[in-house]
Amino acid sequence: METPDITPAYRGRFAPSPTGPLHFGSLVAAVGSYLDARHHAGEWLVRMEDLDPPREVPGAADEILRTLEHYGLHWDGEVRYQGHRHSGYQLALEQLDADGWLYGCACTRREIADTALPGQGGNIYPGTCRNGLPEGRKERALRVRVGDTEICFDDGLQGSRRQHLGRDVGDFVVRRADDLAAYQLAVVVDDAAQQITHVVRGADLLDSTPRQIHLQGLLGLATPTYLHLPVAINSAGEKLGKQTHACSIAGTDPVPVLLDVLRFLKQELPDTDGGPAPEDLLDWATRHWDNTPLCGHGTRPAPAEYLAD
Numbered sequence: 308m309e310t311p312d313i314t315p316a317y318r319g320r321f322a323p324s325p326t327g328p329l330h331f332g333s334l335v336a337a338v339g340s341y342l343d344a345r346h347h348a349g350e351w352l353v354r355m356e357d358l359d360p361p362r363e364v365p366g367a368a369d370e371i372l373r374t375l376e377h378y379g380l381h382w383d384g385e386v387r388y389q390g391h392r393h394s395g396y397q398l399a400l401e402q403l404d405a406d407g408w409l410y411g412c413a414c415t416r417r418e419i420a421d422t423a424l425p426g427q428g429g430n431i432y433p434g435t436c437r438n439g440l441p442e443g444r445k446e447r448a449l450r451v452r453v454g455d456t457e458i459c460f461d462d463g464l465q466g467s468r469r470q471h472l473g474r475d476v477g478d479f480v481v482r483r484a485d486d487l488a489a490y491q492l493a494v495v496v497d498d499a500a501q502q503i504t505h506v507v508r509g510a511d512l513l514d515s516t517p518r519q520i521h522l523q524g525l526l527g528l529a530t531p532t533y534l535h536l537p538v539a540i541n542s543a544g545e546k547l548g549k550q551t552h553a554c555s556i557a558g559t560d561p562v563p564v565l566l567d568v569l570r571f572l573k574q575e576l577p578d579t580d581g582g583p584a585p586e587d588l589l590d591w592a593t594r595h596w597d598n599t600p601l602c603g604h605g606t607r608p609a610p611a612e613y614l615a616d
C-alpha cells in the first residue's frame with residue numbers, strides 16, 4: 308500500500324533559547340522566519356530551546372511567548388520544549404553509537420584550548436581521544452566522528468557554502484560533560500521530529516549548519532532548506548544578546564519596533580499614518596515579503612535605540 312506523503316510543503320520555526328527577554332536581534336529572526344513561512348502559505352512553529360539549565364533565566368520562556376503574541380506573531384500548534392525531549396536525544400545517541408560514530412572524550416575545555424587551533428565553530432578538536440581514552444582518564448563528553456567529510460549546501464541568502472568538517476571543525480560534542488544533549492544534536496532531532504522543511508535563522512548559526520547536515524546524514528534524516536538572515540550588530544560589530552546587554556523589546560509599542568525590523572530586513576514599508584494592529588502590519592509585510600535585498604548580508608547594524616547605553 309502506498310503511504311500518503313504527509314511532509315508539509317513548508318513548515319518553518321522560531322527556536323529561541325530562554326536565556327533572557329527578546330531583543331531586537333531575536334525579533335529579527337522571529338519576524339524573518341514568520342514572514343518567509345507565511346508568504347509561502349506555510350506553517351510557523353515555536354520551539355523553546357530550554358536545554359541548557361545553567362544559562363536559563365527563570366520565567367524567560369513564558370515572557371518570550373507573551374512577547375511574540377504582543378507583536379502579533381501567532382504560531383501554529385503547541386510550543387515544543389526541548390527540556391521535555393531527553394528520550395528522543397538519547398535514542399539518536401544510541402543509534403549513532405550503534406553505528407560506530409561516537410567515542411568518549413576525556414578532554415576539558417582548557418586542555419583543548421591549550422593544544423587546538425581556532426576553527427569555524429570554536430577550537431578544532433585535535434582528536435586526542437579518537438582512538439581511545441588516555442590511561443587513567445574518564446569519559447566526559449561524547450563526540451561524533453567527522454572523518455574527511457566535506458559538506459556543501461546552498462543557503463537561501465548566503466549563497467553556496469562549503470565546510471570541511473575535519474579541517475575546519477573536528478569531531479564535535481553531541482553529549483556534553485553534564486550529560487545533556489548538545490545543541491547540534493538536539494536541533495537536528497527536533498527539526499526532523501517536527502518535520503521542519505525550512506530553517507530561517509540568524510547568520511551566526513551558518514557555521515553550525517554543516518555539522519547539522521552531517522548528523523542528518525548519519526541519522527538518515529531529511530535536510531531542510533536553510534536561509535540565514537543578517538545578524539543585528541552593535542557599533543563594536545558584536546551580535547546583540549545578553550552579553551552585549553541588548554535592550555528588551557518586551558514592553559514596547561509593537562508597531563514602531565516591527566517597522567524598524569522590516570527596515571532592517573530591507574523590506575518595503577506600508578504607507579501608514581500610525582495605528583494598525585501588529586497583525587495588520589505583519590499581514591501586509593507577508594504579502595510584500597521579498598528577501599532578495601538581503602542576499603549576501605551576514606550582519607547589519609541595529610538601530611541605536613535597541614543597544615545598551
Ligand code: GLU
Nearest residue numbers: 322323324356494508512
Ligand atoms: N536556540 C538558538 C538561538 O537562540 C537558535 C537555534 C536555531 O534556530 O537553530 O540562538
